[in-house]
Amino acid sequence: MRSRLLPLSLAALTLLTAAGCSSSGSPAAAGPTELTVWIMRDSLTDGLVQRFEADFEATHPGITLKIQIQEWDGIGQKITSALASKDAPDVIEVGNTQVAQYAAGGGVRDLSAKTAELKGGDWIPGLAEPGKVDGKQYGIPWYAANRVVIYRKDLFAQAGITAPPKTRDEWIAATEKLNTGGNEGIYLPGQNWFALSGFLWDEGGDLAVKGSDGKWQGALDTPQAAAAVAFYRKLQALGHGPKDSDEGKPLQAEVVAQGKTAQVISTPGGAGAILKANPALKDKLGFFPIPGKTADKPGAVFTGGSDLVVPEASRHADAAYQVVKELAGEKWQTEIAKEMSYVPNRTSLAGVLSGNEGAAAMAAGAVNGHATPNSPNWAAVEANNPIKQFLTQVLTGADPAAGRRASEAITKALNSAG
Template sequence: MKNRFLVGSAVFVSSLAFVGCGMLPGEDDKVITVWLMKDSVSGAYLDRFTEAYEKDNPSVELEVKIQEWTGIGKKVMAALDSENPPDVIEVGNTQVAQYAESDGLRDLTLESVRDLGSEDWLPGLAEPGSINGSQYGIPWYAANRVVIYNKEIFAEAGIEELPRTRDEWLDMTAELDKGSRQGIYLAGQDWYTLAGFIWDEKGELAAESGGEWEGRLNTPAAIRGMEFYQELQALGDGPKDSDEVTPVQEIEFAKGDIAQMIDTPNSAVQIEEKNPALKGKLGFFPIPGKTAAKPGSVFTGGSDLIVPKNSSHRSAAVDVVKALAGEKWQTDLAKTMSYVPNKTTLADAIQGHEATSAMAAGAAQGRATPNSPKWANVELDNPIKRYMTAVLQGEDPEIASEVAVAEITAALR
């Protein structure tokens, strides 16, 4: 095994590196450089994957370089514009459109359709990777929000059945919201959660029309999503004018008087660290949908894998992507990192894991942010957050939405 894991300018040689390798690389050997993001996978996973891959492909040496999320956009854009980019890059699923606009990505449509079973991919990973009918990003892993609940508070309230519809959820949360106890902690500017409610109503945050992107928060469907958010948010004491990190909602939940919150399951670890008395008392269920037929829509976060057009080893790079996105290493990744695998057909890999199974159920209804290369402009000074606060503080949603739509549209033009 010949791999080297690099972080910044420092070189870390894997404990398995070069073991059993008695020869220098030959003329046909290829060094495939892979950029992965910090904390996406464990060192043990990388060791297993690299050892197995290099054993099966003796002419390939994998060189994995770990990247920081901060500033990664500019770094990737510079790499795509260079003559010697890395061969494979992990990117956030919502970043693919921005990189594809640079014309620096390899079109992976043929490989994804023929070899990777793209019909079963999670939509929240696959759709952002597809630009104008071409697949540039190959889904790698996903994570999304679920409802985290305090089992002890549910038991004290006599609640035995978890809700499967929005109406059931509202009724149950109202029952929990009594005395000094909060039915749910939902910050007023949790716009990712709002997006799911809007999608359930068949609305959009923004959409493309006539080749131009425009905001869509003013449609009846989007307003219905905001009205549901308003009903739910009122069943707790979450702030109306800040998001879920001000104050940090895990710290609030750890105080022990909140029945539910909405976040990714790994938040439970932080909650238990803040309040060890809650260890073993936290449960998880998918965000309920409008009917019991399926869970509610959720924003899917996660990563796709891309191959730069200027890669010196494009075919070999695609083979590495196929391995990482294939069933064997997707199953390993899901079990190792508690991620949702990239296909709905791999749900058995996380069977028996309450938190990850709840995520996977929601991920089947997952979506990503609007697939505009300029969507990052919206998030820089997010008008959706201001819109939410305005409505929660009493402004007419139709009037408030018009202001937000104008700002979103301007950011996307």
């Protein structure tokens, strides 16, 4: 999955709307209303798109949908251009961590008044929080995905481990047992900043914090960050992961496919890549939520996924909201979650994934989901990603002041104009 900073980036110019409601909801002209909806490539199957379109039009007489599939490449600029225009799509799927960026331009409608009707109190936090900017709900949570631990059931059994760990201490103890006999307890590359972020949130810290003056301050030089890194270092040492690269170098699925690795942190979809590289591991892979500090709560995870927004320039705002309401509602959340193995937007719907082991583990972890700092400039941080550099430096002992330097880089990026 794309994190929507990583796995999930989003959005373009094609604007077609017929007469319907004005953006204030008052009639603009007689006749049917045509709504343009932008959905990202691979967010839904063709079958889901067709079923939703047919169902919506049947239950909303007088409204027709034009669902346009958008490509990931260059989508950010397309959405920015569309939101700045006078003629925009009526509903747009955007990455959950991108809402602040688009809201900052003033082209996204405030849907705060609709949160109660949409069961906002039940939304998973990793989608709801980044959709809310300065107290206003611009992005409506749609679907999510997050990392879990993919593990080798057979290697766990050989090590005498009868159940997946639920706490950090249990996780370390189990991984130590697995890191014997030529096996690797866990493959954790040194620059997996998504994993570090979860450990940091568990410690009560964050990647950056916003002061009362509205300025952001990087927070990798705090006691909480030191505790998170200490756990990361301890876990990473129980495998052979490189300290100077991320999950893509080498591809961690290919590492696990070699047959000696007991665990890896990944989205559940990573299991498919492992099995493609080594079909002999079929029926040997299992999933569990990243363990937390205590057994009553899973470890914090980065939540990637999508929100739905309604542009201010939509000429059919009331009808557009109906599309959002349906896509974010129980019926379609259930169908989409089951068919796409996504985490639904509501915590109370996690049970719909009970028959899918990987997705169920993902949903269990999603209740402690978080997003990156809610700044329109977050993309500038990821451009050079000082968090990755920080991890390598602390794991190798190369720079005793790594936390301060990384915090300064984050502070500068988040407070830069433009």
